[in-house]
Amino acid sequence: xxxxxxxxxxxxxxxxxxxxxxxxxxxxxxxxxxxxxxxxxxxxxxxxxxxxxxxxxxxxxxxxxxxxxxxxxxxxxxxxxxxxxxxxxxxxxxxxxxxxxxxxxxxxxxxxxxxxxxxxxxxxxxxxxxxxxxxxxxxxxxxxxxxxxxxxxxxxxxxxxxxxxxxxxxxxxxxxxxxxxxxxxxxxxxxxxxxxxxxxxxxxxxxxxxxxxxxxxxxxxxxxxxxxxxxxxxxxxxxxxxxxxxxxxxxxxxxxxxxxxxxxxxxxxxxxxxxxxxx
Numbered sequence: 001x002x003x004x005x006x007x008x009x010x011x012x013x014x015x016x017x018x019x020x021x022x023x024x025x026x027x028x029x030x031x032x033x034x035x036x037x038x039x040x041x042x043x044x045x046x047x048x049x050x051x052x053x054x055x056x057x058x059x060x061x062x063x064x065x066x067x068x069x070x071x072x073x074x075x076x077x078x079x080x081x082x083x084x085x086x087x088x089x090x091x092x093x094x095x096x097x098x099x100x101x102x103x104x105x106x107x108x109x110x111x112x113x114x115x116x117x118x119x120x121x122x123x124x125x126x127x128x129x130x131x132x133x134x135x136x137x138x139x140x141x142x143x144x145x146x147x148x149x150x151x152x153x154x155x156x157x158x159x160x161x162x163x164x165x166x167x168x169x170x171x172x173x174x175x176x177x178x179x180x181x182x183x184x185x186x187x188x189x190x191x192x193x194x195x196x197x198x199x200x201x202x203x204x205x206x207x208x209x210x211x212x213x214x215x216x217x218x219x220x221x222x223x224x225x226x227x228x229x230x231x232x233x234x235x236x237x238x239x240x241x242x243x244x245x246x247x248x249x250x251x252x253x254x255x256x257x258x259x260x261x262x263x264x265x266x267x268x269x270x271x272x273x274x275x276x277x278x279x
Contacts, residue, residue, distance in 0.1 A: 002144075002185045002192055003028045004222055004276040005053065007044040009253050012272035017047045019272050022069035023196060023224055023254040026053065029144040029185065034060045036183055037196050038073030045076055047272060056080050059088050060141055061130070064196020064223075065180040066096035071119035078129045090130035091139055091147050093179030097123045099167040100175055111172045117164050136178075138212055146184040151200035151208050157241075158234040159226070160201035182223070184209045185278070189248060190217025192278045197224040197255050203241050220278055221250040222270075227260025235263040242266075251276050 005026040012019035024044035027034040035058050038044055048055050055077065063071050081088060100117035126132065133139060136150040153160040153176070166175035180199035185192045193209050195202065202225050210216055221242075227235060242250070242265050249266045261267050270276060 001029065002187060002278040004194065004278075005051065006253070006270050006272055006274045006276075007047050007051075007053075008039040009270065009272045011253075014273050016050050017273045018043045020069075021254075022072070023064075024070075024073065025194060025223065026055075027145065027183065027185065027194065032060075032142045032144045033058060034062060034141055034145050034183065035077075036062050036194060037064055037070040038077055040069045040072040042073060042076035044073050045080060051273060057084070059086070060145075061088055061090045062141060062145075062147055062183060063090070063092040063096050063179075064182065065093070065177055065199060066098065066100065066119060066121075067117055067197065068119040070196050071096060071121060074119065074121055074126060078125070081129070087129065087131050089133060089141075090126065091133045091141055093136060093150060093181060094134045095166075095177075095179035096134070097121055097126075100164055101166075102164050103172075105165055105172055105174070111165060113165075117175075141183070144185060146209075146212065148181045148184060148205065148208050148212065150178055151181060151204050153201060154204055154207070157201045157203035158237055159230070160199070160204055163199055181205075182209070184213065186213060186215060187219055187278050189219035189279065191215050192220045192222065193218065195221070195223035195225065198226045202238060206241075206245060206247075218245055218247045219249075220276075221247055221252065222276060223252070224254035225252050225256040225260060225264075227252075227263075228255055228257025230257070230260060235260060239263045239265060
């Protein structure tokens with residue numbers, strides 16, 4: 001059985017839990033626990049404490065991508081874990097540590113950088129604290145969870161385009177967020193795919209999960225789908241794809257947007273503090 005606790009999300013229906021325009025999810029199957037994303041700051045830790053969840057000894061952490069609203073809480077987690085005898089494991093794509101901005105590239109001049117999008121992580125400190133498993137390839141996390149790694153972008157699907165600019169080496173380039181990925185869990189009813197923002201395109205993510213696992217049934221989609229600014233053709237395509245793929249249910253949140261959530265078939269929105277269960 002998979003239990004997903006929403007530690008922080010854009011909204012909350014509880015006065016004792018703090019929402020944030022960010023995402024952090026705790027995944028549990030028996031004794032195996034995985035913290036996917038850490039929100040923008042320490043809010044996920046405060047909410048976890050309110051919910052009676054202790055994260056000081058969490059052994060497995062994964063990042064869906066390197067944006068501040070998903071990786072910004074890493075320093076706060078490192079602080080509460082200070083002094084641990086056993087180093088926790090952080091699974092991520094290598095690009096999670098690069099500089100990212102809302103901005104414009106200007107030919108022959110320094111780019112116009114308007115706002116930071118990366119989490120500003122000190123890579124050396126992160127690597128000293130965690131055992132960092134950074135790879136573009138799929139990786140097993142324990143025995144229950146699968147990190148999909150880099151997601152190929154198919155021209156078949158709308159979405160998956162550039163979002164801001166990033167610094168690769170000494171150059172600023174359009175940022176296609178190659179680090180954007182998802183976690184997969186397999187149960188009796190098929191795959192549960194847990195996303196951060198789905199910058200790669202949820203259609204591409206689903207196809208990658210099916211390809212790697214050999215399982216076509218999709219029991220659920222949980223997380224951000226980055227549809228808040230999607231046009232009607234994009235929403236229509238995702239709706240039809242969910243239907244044709246047989247997505248049993250979805251729990252879209254964070255960057256999905258109200259309209260995006262409405263267009264999804266069998267969607268049940270979630271907020272901070274909610275618990276989702278799959279068998």
